[in-house]
Amino acid sequence: MENLQGKYALITGGGRGLGKAAALALAKEGVNVAITGRNEALLQDTVAELKALGVAATYAVFDVANLAEVQDAVATLNTTFGVFDIVINNAGIAAFGSVLEMDPDTWTAIINVNVFGTYYVTKTLLPQLIEKNQGDIINISSTAGLNGSATGSAYSASKHAVIGFSDSLMREVRKHNIRVCTLMPSTIASDMSRDLNLTDGDPEKVLQPEDFAELIVANLKLPRRAMLKSASLWSTNP
Numbered sequence: 383m384e385n386l387q388g389k390y391a392l393i394t395g396g397g398r399g400l401g402k403a404a405a406l407a408l409a410k411e412g413v414n415v416a417i418t419g420r421n422e423a424l425l426q427d428t429v430a431e432l433k434a435l436g437v438a439a440t441y442a443v444f445d446v447a448n449l450a451e452v453q454d455a456v457a458t459l460n461t462t463f464g465v466f467d468i469v470i471n472n473a474g475i476a477a478f479g480s481v482l483e484m485d486p487d488t489w490t491a492i493i494n495v496n497v498f499g500t501y502y503v504t505k506t507l508l509p510q511l512i513e514k515n516q517g518d519i520i521n522i523s524s525t526a527g528l529n530g531s532a533t534g535s536a537y538s539a540s541k542h543a544v545i546g547f548s549d550s551l552m553r554e555v556r557k558h559n560i561r562v563c564t565l566m567p568s569t570i571a572s573d574m575s576r577d578l579n580l581t582d583g584d585p586e587k588v589l590q591p592e593d594f595a596e597l598i599v600a601n602l603k604l605p606r607r608a609m610l611k612s613a614s615l616w617s618t619n620p
Contacts, residue, residue: 383605384603384604386412386413386599386602388413389412389468389470390401390415390416390464390466391408391414391470392418392459392467392468392470392503393405393415394418394419394471394472394473394499395418395446395473396416396417396418396420396428396472396519397417397441398428399570399591400570400594401417401419401470401472402417402470402591402594403591403592403594403595404470404591404598405417406428406435406538406589406595407595407596407598408468408538408553408599409432409435409436409437409439410435411599411603412436413468414439414443414463414536415432415437415438416439416440416441416459417429417432417439418441418444418455419440419441419473420443420444421454421560424568428441429441430517431464434476435525438463438464440540441461442459446473446495446498446499446507447491447494447495448503449497449502449506450502450504452502452503453506456506456507456593460514465517466507467511467514467516468519468520468602469482469504469517469518469520470519470598471504471519471521471544473502474489474493474496474522474540475495475496475565476492476537477492477536477537478533480532482483482560484535488536489535491544492537492540493539493540495540496541496543496606497540497543497618500547501546501547502523503538503549508555511555511558512555513567515559516559516606517560517561518554518562518563519561519562520562520564520598520601520602521548521550521563521565522566522567523541523544523548523566524541524566524567524568525539525546525566525567526565526567527540527541527543527545528545529556534570545612548563548564548591549611552611553568553576556619559606561606561609561610563601563611563612565601565612566612566613567594567614568588568615568616569588569589569617570589570593571586571588571589587617588617590605594613594615595599597612606609
């Protein structure tokens with residue numbers, strides 16, 4: 383199995399929910415972690431938890447949907463923290479409403495964060511993985527990217543796009559010993575799912591962030607000769 387000790391990971395949307403759970407799980411494996419987001423207080427609290435696990439940790443505040451901000455933040459992190467081995471594109475937003483009801487600005491914002499954010503972060507970090515001739519990129523999609531749903535057109539379209547982007551990227555960069563994996567969780571008990579009332583008032587009935595973090599770690603620990611192309615994770619509760 384791959385030894386993750388001493389590697390450097392960047393996780394977008396790492397201040398809470400799935401991103402935070404992934405950061406903590408990687409830190410327990412000895413991975414140095416940089417997290418990003420737009421809520422500085424949450425990022426600072428999570429970094430303190432990461433450092434308490436004995437790894438180097440830092441954060442950057444930027445909007446993944448703004449290419450200039452992404453480029454500036456990554457350049458600063460490379461200088462002050464390190465060059466990355468692992469990239470986890472986790473940042474995402476959601477809103478629900480029928481095609482006629484949803485405001486076009488909301489539809490656009492979901493596409494910008496979920497699709498262009500994944501593209502911008504990947505495009506900015508990919509050269510350093512290619513230079514190392516090794517790395518891992520994990521793009522977090524959703525089971526909503528496998529099947530559409532009424533009132534979910536924007537979110538589903540964005541997550542379908544992430545799957546297509548990841549598949550194309552995987553075929554481009556395998557020759558550089560870079561593994562690209564698309565992971566698709568069903569509903570996870572997170573702040574976003576609670577805010578959108580997706581847990582039916584019972585967070586214990588759905589996946590927990592830590593459940594999905596275990597899949598991320600297991601994927602990264604596969605021998606370098608093996609690559610998990612994609613996987614979806616569902617709750618056992620119907």
